[in-house]
Amino acid sequence: xxxxxxxxxxxxxxxALIALGFCIIHNATGIVNFTQVxxxxxxxxxxxTFLLGMGLPLVLAFAVAVLVVAGVGALVERFAIRPAKSRxxxxxxxxxxxxxxxxxxxxxxLWGKNQMALPHFSSESPLIIFRAAVLPQSLWxxxxxxxxxxxxxxxxTRTRVGKAMRATSFNSxxxxxxxxxxxxxxQFSFALSGALGAVAGIIIVPITTLxxxxxxxxxxxxxxxxxxxxYGNSVGAVIGGLTLGVLxxxxxxxxxxxxxxxxxxxxxVAVLFVKPSGILGYGEKERV
Amino acid sequence: xxxxxxxxxxxxxxxxxxxxxxxxxxxEIVCLIGANGAGKTTLLNCxxxxxxxxxxxxxxxxxxxxxxASQARVRLGIVQVPENRQLFGPMTxxxxxxxxxxxxxxxxxxxxxKREMEAIYDRFPPLSNRRKQLAGTLxxxxxxxxxxxxxxxxxPRLLLLxxxxxxxxxxxxxEIFRIIKEFKQEGRTILLxxxxxxxxxxxxxxxYVLETGRLTLCGEASALMQDxxxxxxxxxxxxxx
Numbered sequence: 001x002x003x004x005x006x007x008x009x010x011x012x013x014x015x016a017l018i019a020l021g022f023c024i025i026h027n028a029t030g031i032v033n034f035t036q037v038x039x040x041x042x043x044x045x046x047x048x049t050f051l052l053g054m055g056l057p058l059v060l061a062f063a064v065a066v067l068v069v070a071g072v073g074a075l076v077e078r079f080a081i082r083p084a085k086s087r088x089x090x091x092x093x094x095x096x097x098x099x100x101x102x103x104x105x106x107x108x109x110l111w112g113k114n115q116m117a118l119p120h121f122s123s124e125s126p127l128i129i130f131r132a133a134v135l136p137q138s139l140w141x142x143x144x145x146x147x148x149x150x151x152x153x154x155x156x157t158r159t160r161v162g163k164a165m166r167a168t169s170f171n172s173x174x175x176x177x178x179x180x181x182x183x184x185x186x187q188f189s190f191a192l193s194g195a196l197g198a199v200a201g202i203i204i205v206p207i208t209t210l211x212x213x214x215x216x217x218x219x220x221x222x223x224x225x226x227x228x229x230x231y232g233n234s235v236g237a238v239i240g241g242l243t244l245g246v247l248x249x250x251x252x253x254x255x256x257x258x259x260x261x262x263x264x265x266x267x268x269v270a271v272l273f274v275k276p277s278g279i280l281g282y283g284e285k286e287r288v
Numbered sequence: 289x290x291x292x293x294x295x296x297x298x299x300x301x302x303x304x305x306x307x308x309x310x311x312x313x314x315x316e317i318v319c320l321i322g323a324n325g326a327g328k329t330t331l332l333n334c335x336x337x338x339x340x341x342x343x344x345x346x347x348x349x350x351x352x353x354x355x356x357a358s359q360a361r362v363r364l365g366i367v368q369v370p371e372n373r374q375l376f377g378p379m380t381x382x383x384x385x386x387x388x389x390x391x392x393x394x395x396x397x398x399x400x401x402k403r404e405m406e407a408i409y410d411r412f413p414p415l416s417n418r419r420k421q422l423a424g425t426l427x428x429x430x431x432x433x434x435x436x437x438x439x440x441x442x443x444p445r446l447l448l449l450x451x452x453x454x455x456x457x458x459x460x461x462x463e464i465f466r467i468i469k470e471f472k473q474e475g476r477t478i479l480l481x482x483x484x485x486x487x488x489x490x491x492x493x494x495x496y497v498l499e500t501g502r503l504t505l506c507g508e509a510s511a512l513m514q515d516x517x518x519x520x521x522x523x524x525x526x527x528x529x
Contacts, residue, residue, distance in 0.1 A: 167379065178442065
């Protein structure tokens, strides 16, 4: 049981990071950004290139990979979202789906179709905690996620730009009237989501494998986690991610690991049917 | 101080403003009165550069700012307090005020920022013990105080006030108008948009009347208050409700 919970929290952390990425862009623009899944893949792929291809030290490779993906996020906003003639949410979502497929194709050309592997950050021999065998990488994942969530919270509540991003998400017209460059805030939100996706990809890949489309399944589950927590709610994103991870892990352990994905998406469908606003959602606004 | 020439604006494909020209001189309170849908808010949004579809010339202190983006205009001191407050509801009163100083905050010391914020609390005492309260949970009058305070934090040279009395109780309206008069005594320049024509004319130096996108009358506020067209169109309307 403890074993399942630990492994559930580990993957759940990844879902939480990805869900936060979905959430930040949703709050800035109202859209679902499907390139989020490719930010995850690209994080792992960049880590592979910087760490193994160029031989950078682990910490540096990690930092550079995250920055590169953040930059790619900013470029996606600048060249795919901002020039779009329509501001209609559905059109912008279609654009992100198109860009996502384009990105995946590019990754396939650049990194090939083969599976790759990244080393664990430290030892690979499991530690025994509460009668559960825990990989040190799991501890890395849990602690890095915790740090990221705390930093993100401080960013949004303590810094000038973080507050401006929140203000923009609440009322972009009013933010513009205060002199906030709304386009730049949207671009920041893409960069930030890129960074979050990259972190998720980089820390999970050592215990899975790496391929050009590794982020797709993880990303869709991150999306499910965001829906479960209440789409657009950042606290909900974290709770949803961890809950989904644990439920999935328990279900896989008690039923069959072959049904892991089925369990996750059954939860997604069930949430959408029964309580579409998710755990922390405020309920759909009444249409007048 | 502010000069608008031949401004035309489109709203959802329709021409919402037709060749509007107006002027606000330094130290004046100028009010813009007109019925709902006349284009008053659109005009302010063009002056603030947050309306997407417009043409014409806007100049500020002799400089043509027609092509300047909204943040550049705020930096010059053209600051709008928008209709319906438009606070950042899930943020605290303090954070809302901070957002007002968004462009200045990076060049100001924390102590100066704090001092200016205290000045806002002095001006609006009901806010001073609600600093950590979420702005969306305040009463209408308090929200309007936060909205005006947020505008003041931008250190405006020209304050554009859009319907500051809308939806407020008569007593609160009187207080808001008193504060606007105070601004004039402090030497601030104000362009005031109001449906409450009587209240607005009473505190203004000059006024413009906007009807379906066109300026139809302008003049001294005291003269307009006596004008039979204004009386029948706006003041009469208020008597009969």
